[in-house]
Amino acid sequence: MNANDGGITTESYSVETLHFYNSSNMSHFAYGLTANIAAVVLYGSNFVPVKKMETGDGMFYQWVTCTSIWVVSLVGNLLLQCPKFYPLAMVGGVIWATGNIAVVPIVKAIGLSLGILLWGSSSMLMGWASSRFGWFGVDAQEVSRPLLNYCGAGLCLLSGLVIFFVKPDVELHLELESIPLLIDRRTNSGSYAPHSSVFWLDVIGPKNRQFIGCLLAVAVGVLYGLCFVPVLYIKSHSSCHDSVYYGASLYDLDYVFAQSSGIFAASTVYFAVYCAAMNNKPRVYSRAILPGFLSGLMWTLGTYCWFLACNYLSSVITYPIVTAGYGLVGALWGSLVFKEIKGLKNCSIFCLASCVVLIGSLLTAFSKL
Template sequence: MSSNGTDLPIGYLSSSVAILLYGSNFVPLKKYDTGDGMFLQWVLCAAIWLVALVVNLVLHCPKFWPFAMLGGCIWATGNIAVVPIIKTIGLGLGILIWGSFNALTGWASSRFGWFGMDAEEVSRPLLNYTGAGLSVVSAFIFLFIKSEVPSSTCSMDTTPLIAEQAINTAQDPCPGNSWVDKVPAVYRRILGCSLAVISGILYGSTFVPIIYIKDHSKRNDSIYAGASQYDLDYVFAHFSGIFLTSTIYFLAYCMIMKNSPKLYPEAVLPGLLSGVLWAVATCCWFVANHSLSAVVSFPIITAGPGFIAALWGVFVFKEIQGLQNYLLTMLAFCTILTGALCTAFSKI
């Protein structure tokens, strides 16, 4: 850890901002119909890339490493499931679950040196393993929290009693609904929790290419020899990977929909705002990685947003209700917070 006295305050301040924004970045979208999320994904990623462009210009265009784009590709793949997750199990529970698996995947890959990275050594291994174990426990607790997410239903009150050409027609009674809205209620929770787990694992792998480049920059025989050790220098490549991947997915979606994609104009401005909030949060995370080291910043930043999102879910959107669910939410949060602190202090 750096001996520079200004690094710690900057690192913890950046972590705090990242936690607040990550836990709130989907709030602007809650009252708008976003369909299956494919159009929203592209709008959000366009905003993310614009923020990266500004950051890149401020940093005087550091060297672009194409391999860093892979992390953005991984993130964009996991992010496709965000709208279905929020629609099936709610914002608060969704972030709590994918945050837990995000923390666990990020910890394991850096701790054991997966994917060609250098293994992170810690001074207190037992404390480190305890923290990882608590993250797993918290993930199982989240699965028992029931969220109240209203299903999208179509009212038939506005349907004329007698309509022309009504004979021998088989129209969808809910033409505006996405496939997520049509999932039977009994399967919605299973679908949402499963997607949240997959997204969390992908999110936890998003920094792997950047850490790989930084680790191999210290080796003279590597193609990455001499690469920057400042994490923010890789933001433009990382975010470019996000925008490129989301564009490819959106084009594939348009082809699958036979050039009739479901677009939601009212979600454009909220989607752009959501993308900007996420991009700023991620830039803060990059700064925290540099100031605190990833083994400290990762568990802290992945633990905090779930609590912020849970507060939104409890006090604003009323997704989590009932004394039992409140107690389970607090227990889960305390568990993952304890795990994050154990993981962080194991390095000190």
């Protein structure tokens, strides 16, 4: 059929097809970027409800948060009509819950600002590298502009190194007046302060406390970066006829419930071991229950948004954006609201790190186009 017959020529058809493809690609980019932004805000804010609450060693708060994660993901699983459950995805949840045990001590030791940026940066590096280079049996993911992707990931990592030089101003414990029902561990021996309430950070000096907090933050970030590898592995082997995961769903949201189940199972085991180690006298803070549930709700919604973004943009794009982005949001909460960063030098370094992470995230995002 030619133009004289009133039909559509091959050339015009090709142009229209290309236009439709570009339009669809831009729509997916917009959806993925929107989901990324939502994940960044939710992840970066999920510790805010409990920031002003005394949580002790964090074990009880951890269990409450993980219970909330499982409940919210159960509702999401029902809305998704109960996709097939893969036990391997639970391994990612176990890895995440293992790292999450140290979050409360990290925030107590070095603050929300420094802690969340450090574990966000190390998580970004591990997650991005495993996706980009195909580590741990997952398929290596390609991008349209590799140089932009490398530069973006490198800048996101650099932001974590820059923020390391910030000296946060944090208190190990909250003031008693803000939570009158809690035990004050700083009172003299003549007052009521049982030995079991002593926290291990209490006996460590400020410099050693900051060093341990930074080291824990990096280790936690590595574990966070590995927690999504099992899901990527399942998806990578869904097209292999000789694999047990042949035909597995490529829709990332279908794996949230399985991962959350691993989180709940691991946290329950850890809390049971903790109760046994404490001679059945765990440090339970009732005021942290509702904030803990809210933190779990925000984390789970953030995970759904992140997995949705992965569906549109791929994990090699979303990993640097989300991990660096939520670190920046958490740092903003800590510096602007909770006043953890003070002084001209600290504020200057923080602003520099913020600019670096924003540029890195943008470069990583545009490397997909």
